[in-house]
Amino acid sequence: METANAAARILLPLLALLVILNIQRAKRGRELFIRRLPGIDAIEEVVGRAVELGRPVLFSIGLGGVDITTLQAVSVIGHVTQLAARFRTRVIVPTVSAMLIPVIEEVQREAHVAVGAEEAFNAQDIRFLSDAQFAYAAGVVGLMHREQVGANFFFGTFAAESLVMAENGQAVGAVQIAATPDSNQIPFFLATCDYTILGEEYYATTALLSREPVLTGSLVGQDYVKLTLLVLIVLGLLLTLVQGEEANLLAQFLKPGGA
């Protein structure tokens, strides 16, 4: 594994501290402003439409395994399931990672319990399809057509299969929300989905849905982290202009392996 250089040893704990401090501020009851995002506001509306049509919701978490991007998607499954379970609407979650089945099962069961709909929980709505990219895509497309889904959520890590799934979602007339931090798939989702949540908005989803102090505080903390990094970028630019790239102390400090 790669080892941190001096810059990472100093900066990463400092940036982590910024996030934790803002979480503490929010926990103490400090009102922190976060702007609303149309894609996230639409989640309730999209689930509502599936409920009106009497069709199930499909939630694809893409090709990710047990990683941070997929964990964020799993936490959104909890929110979507709560919304749908109130009206006894199914949320089908196809997955490529068998390891995630118990995690998603637990999240969905908790979501059903939270809204008093334990009897509506069906463990078989969490389906392992395949760990191969296009076999998974074909399986998801098959589910969309057989179940005639009313809404599609694509949250997580996607590759070329994103377009195959989203275009078929359009074909069955489902309302679609896509969210991914990967910039390569954003154009495909923009062209095929009704709402697209991109980049860092992806990681803000749970904060905006729940408005929990820990999450809103963390989101504001992220802004301070970005501000710090922006200051470093501008400083680095000015130093490069004045001192040149070789003599620039900041560039030397931040250089990989510069420890």
Place this chain on the structure above:
Amino acid sequence: MGDQPQVVTGLFQTWFSEHLFCPLTGVWFWLAVLASILAFCGVLAVLQKLNSAARRRLTVVCTFLAGLFYSLDFFCPERWDPVQGYVQPLGNFLLVLSGFSIGLGIINLVMVHGRRLARGGGGAINSVAFFLGFLGMLVFGLLAQPVEDGATRVSFATGVFEVLFRGLLNSLDATTFALLGFFIVTAAYRAFRIRTVEAGLMTVVAFLVMLGQVPAGQALTAWIPEDHALALLRIENIQNWLLTVPNTAAARGILFGSAVGGFALSLRVWLSLEQGSYFREM
């Protein structure tokens, strides 16, 4: 060979390798296997006995320790890294664990399709196809032998496996991938319908980039000499500028935000600050 990097042993690693993780043979090997199975059953029994609050507390502790392990490995300089020697064994353990998880997937598939088959009805034929495919691939995959280069005769099982794997699975995989070509056309048609100012702008930019990629498009501005001051207006230069300046800047901006978002989320997960999203808080 003399310049090989020095391998740092982890904390108590020597003791572990001498007393616990040493190769065993004969009766001792089978006794160790039995002891491992008993230990596994014991841990499972204890976990079952724990109430959900205790189980969640255990999850929090395990998550923190796992995060701490990799943080120590990343932040500590190599010569003082107390866990470096354990990174490889832990990686192997995780690999074995993820291998076992395929069993979960098979159980899930068998339950979903078994129930549908028992219920009958319209979708049952798909479940029959699943069981035939699953059992066929399993049986012939286990019986098949590796095919050597230039071999003219193979066993029946190997032949069937080759047909199922290369002839069917790989071809279907490639077919699904090829469908992308058609889907790109339909998606582009929908995206390029000019309904808003942004859609109009995107259509113009996409048109310029496409023109810049093909010789016919490049021919339109080929009359401007390459060394002329107006060479910037040559279609391939406009296309190049669009791709390398605004497009790259936007992509890097998105990447920057994603990295910071991922960093904050990792921190929340490590310190179990976001447990409310996965299960009710303790």
